[in-house]
Amino acid sequence: MHTSTSAFTTPVFLAAYGESYTMLGMRDLKIKTQLKKSYVFKVLLQGEIYEIEGNIFRLKINEAAPLRARYEVPDVLIKEPTTQKLSLSQKEGGVLVLTSVNEDYKLRVTANPFQVELQFKDETVLSMNSNGLLYFEHLQPPPSDRYSLWQEKFGSFLDIKAHGPSSVGMDFSLHGFDHLYGIPQHTESLLLKNTSDGDAYRLYNLDIFGHKIHDKIGIYGSVPLLIAHKPDRTLGIFWLNSSETLVDINTKAVPEHIPTESAADISKQRAVPLTDVRWMSESGIIDVFLLMGPTAFDIFRQFAQLTGTQALPPLFSLGYHQCRWNYEDEQDVKAVDAGFDEHDIPYDVIWLDIEHTDGKRYFTWDKKKFQNPKRMQELLRKKKRKLVVIVDPHIKADPMYTLYSQGKEKGYFVKDRNGKDFEGICWPGSSYYLDFTNPEVRKWYADQFAFKTYKGSTNILFVWNDMNEPSVFKGAELTMQKDAVHYNNWEHRELHNLYGFYQQMATAEGLIKRSSGKERPFVLTRSFFAGSQKYGAVWTGDNTAEWGYLKISIPMLLTISMAGISFCGADVGGFIGDPEPELLVRWYQAGAYQPFFRGHSNMKSKRREPWLFGEKNTQIIREAIRERYVLLPYLYTLFYRAHTEAEPVMRPLWIEFPEKLETFGVEDEYMLGNALLVYPVTDKEAKAVSVLLPGSKEVRVIQSCSAFQPTQIYYTIPIFQRGGTVIPLKTAAGKSTEWMTNISYELRVALNTEACAVGELYLDDGHSFQYLHKKQFLFRKFTFHKNILSSSCTDESGQYRTTCVVERVIFLGLGQQPTLVTACSKGNEPTFILLHLVILILLHSYVYIWHI
Template structure:
């Protein structure tokens, strides 16, 4: 969070100035410069095939760097669920190198590899079923993976394996580190001292002392047949990743980049080192498990089919095959990479979830509308804003408090002047079935009179500097110390601080927002912690940097769970994240700007988060910085209402942004937009259950649902919500028409407002007014909705359901509905849930149980069924297991081919049928 500016041009110029002065460019990163000196085709590594060892769980052999004679060892694991793991480490390191803990939730089950052939040049291994074959070539070292006889991926095919072994300083390096003035004899010597940053590295006024010397690692992967790659968030880029051959690589290094530059590969707030590749018949993934600063180079090339060992049968076999080469480079640690073989996108999502865990199932209220500002100034302000939503009949579930609610920015405290009665304020919100979220950052004010700081200091719970003293830096409270969340003891202590007996004047409707947890250090290099700071176990910050926010969110979520005795689901929002963060809550895209371009870029940013495991994601509605014009705010609300995390947030120096402050007509449109979100909450909640249990992304790029249609592969201005809704937010000013691409040969689509039917595989010019945004329901799907909207999710628990059935070209459709209490873990611990399956086929609609474990009882009724695309029946009859057939009243709209069956009273948890008679 930084001071805002007054207009778009100033904000953009300010953002660029911040970047150029505060953050590194590629030329400032020494390990990248060193690795780029290794050119393709010059690998010094040879596989020592005689060292090959096969066991029940892995294949292991040594590699030798023929230039420096340092041996490495490589381990290859073929894992259950169609994955391959590759680890490379020093054979005999001077001391252990960092291996990322806690991200992989369970040690994957392995399959045995058997030897097929071996000679002096190569070794061929295969799984017992013969489905996966691995060819290891000795010199230069290379590993080819074939799946079902097809070449899928090659490892080190470009020869870019790079591994800086741990070592002591040479006499030459000691002299240069001390600043020897002797004449340099060679250009190489000059480069070692001034450019390569082996033992220290300077950026601006900051000097990074590298106690362990150079430790970077790198490896290349070639993906055959692929020319579309995605993922590796977070960047302000398009959905499809671009080649970096002539441009900067994608950087993964969590940083507080205020008003970040758009269409940039520079780092922002979080990192997920998962890349997905897609082609019509296959999706694959590469998960690079490393928490240090990481750079990713991507290049698009071609490969002859003959070179891949394919038998030539057709003239087209001479056609070049596309190939994407991906080069990963990290500053420290070991090489630990997973190849997710798919073959479908949903297989890859499931494989990744098996490794890093599922998206947490959020409490239902968290899917509602959130209202936030930096900052609501006092208790009266909170109550007035809360009342405003009721006065203007706009639903919302949670109001948020930023840093100014605390006593001098001391977390877990309340400002006694502004918030003298915080418990009473929370009870006021509870009476309206609403919640409170407060901010809690990782920096702790250095103040001996602050009990939280004093206790943590006495227990040595803070990160240390390179000299062993408490690491301190400037942040919102002034001079601050930083909790070492990498230490499980610290996480346990911090979690307990959320208890009602520990957090004074907190209640069980209070939830938490972890911000500034990259971590931000205002007077640190790149506004973050010095890389030579030291964490528990003696690990340097450079080893763990991208994990820091992940660990704080984990500890916070655990604290909220403990607060309820393990009964209630937590809600925690984090700005900084890593692979696995999906297990602990939600993520947002950080400090965006009230400009149309930031609204537009939010769509591909959220899609890349969603396909890399983090379904619960969103962008600040209206833009955090600057004051949006009314049209932009309306359009942002319309976009946010169709994205997973839906929060209005604004900077303290912007104009107030409550939704009723922009004129009666804009208030009406925003109200209708938010109410539509609440009507669709059963659909959203069911999608989150499927994300939680099946790893299915809540929002998806079009190619995920239409994997063989190449014209979907680069679309990132529209997207799917589940498999059922297609959304095209309006992201430009003054737009009166949107070109809407309706994908799918043979698909049918129904405009959600008019219910008009359209064929797929066409681009449709769709008129839009300020109060409309193109949303279409896919034929073949059934969407559950609430029939009425009230002021909060809790207040809508007993509201009946309507089922919207959109028939496909075969006059059929399916859908699901998940129901539980909306807040506890009882769905998991006591099977207190219902999962209902709806289907329409052969003119019969049925509602049946989709999971026999479910034991939840509900009083909610299904009141209405709409069938889009149906012919007019002569009559409709209802069939219940324990009752006779009964005729049902219906209406029919000939122009829309819409069958409307109302006044039903079927319990949502019971089996029943409707039969259409012709």
């Protein structure tokens, strides 16, 4: 390897000559037994090392002069990161030492064998290629005999690699770390497992109906972000590659490094963890971001700095959603809507699946079942509710269908390897797939949501993007063949995991465009990638009505949340099958305290509206949904912090308690924001649960039977409020979020051992972008200190008028009943907070105070 002495500013250029596959410790040639010696070339690789503001480092490796451009993932980064100058502090014997701007970090780069050590104050935190597993399959001219590496059979499918094999990979060693998280989406535990059995984590978006529990196969979405944590540091690896990717993990114990070699010192050696992580992608380049934290919240901000924060959702979308495949017709929709009112259960949105369309032609209506969709939506509007309809990416092959005929004429469909429009089978039968990677296609697609184009739609109609992995029936692994061709002649293999990301992007832009940029969109997508948080919500896909799927949904959602997508949920009750009443009740209780709250079921499942399981179960479900609506001020405030500060709404315990080892693997309970600890009950016939309260004792919560018949379990789930916090609530639940605009607030103040507490409330109109463009919002901070509860402005730039008042304040852990309560204001400071009525109690309802 040789280096250029003039390039150690930013970026740093590293150039290396070597034989393919063996240079820089590339993988063993024995893996490719058919490879002929004549195809081994000396290829120049160019590496670039950047420092990015905020403790981020970037390494890119590409061929210096490839036969054609290699794919570099576009549109995921919100902008090209601003780099900072690394200084060259040492250069000798093939070793370069580069120092960060703040001089805390050093990159020790060894030329031969190529290796990079990232040090913090002279202690190695992370090293790259320390196991010599870097590989880079360079592009080659096609061989005359088309040996097997240029084509691959998958069952009956033949995958022709038009430009030959082009995989890339690299290993990373994490020093002192043995707790790893992230890389969704898998139906797996929160803590990533060792893959020494050869079963690597796979990132490859697939439609897997009834996916298995504890399986490392990729399902609907992929975010190639891995997070490692130990008590004094959190770091992240963001592998920016959208092709099929495998991640191998191997944790081992190694002797602690001791600078001296005396027998006494050696005898004191202890084993410390070392975790090796190997990333392998089918194509593209090596483009990796090292997020150095040092805290988990720093990692979240660093990842958001690159890929964007969670879009602030419209308030209605945080309410309860009622969905089924399918509500049959307008009368069915009307009856279900009336059922919620009749049974006094709040809800905000009813959903229509594929059967609402005219023969699976999206942007249309079945004329017999939905004769007047506008009238149906007006009835919902009067109830202050919304409609969501499904819009999938496949287009029915029908010359009389406008989307098909226009897409065909304009050349907007993905092509097959022979240059013809790619044809697959999906719900409509013969289908073609829009090429959302083309900006022109996305613009055209966004225009389809215009009211004059999407006949029968109104501004209360929002969108669900499903089947967008993309799902292709009778395709290899039920998805698009890798040798299909996209915009700019890129093969599908390069960008497979981006397909759904692009559809959701185009859909969100369409909903914003139809409102002339005034209204926030709501778009749910099944397929996702890094950065999908900018466009809406995701869910965990086709789960099953079994207890195990309720249990696994918690670590799945926590993992997605840590990967930047706070707006996530799992289908309440399980999509496939028929839940027993107890399971359904428990799922409602869990979903009420998760970011996206939707009941959904398969067309073969029995109807399961909340009132169909007997009055006692209806009462419990009603209470769970009402609790969600009462909680909305706190939840909306959390989403504002996710939007502005990249803080996950739903988060594992270890994020709030990074030094508490006992929390690192906990996945059956979680924090909602920093104030509430939630323990969903996920075991059948559970009468008691043991809850870990970090910094305190483990407590056993007993379920009371007093409210119901002695033979029936009284269904509650334990919710603990952390001492030292204030959470804002509504004093009552309304029929939907819009009915609650003028319902007064309650502050629940849980005191810590010093009798102090602090919390926030964010408020805006709940639907527009005025909070952003006109600063029409209020962001208040509440502090209780020395027996005084005060309210101050967190962000002075915001102004928003409301007639709503704080009607009551509930204190938890006050210790004794006060003898005098006085309300006063500070000067003429304008505030919407009025202490209209103050109530002080020691314990309230199902919520327990938790002192640390």
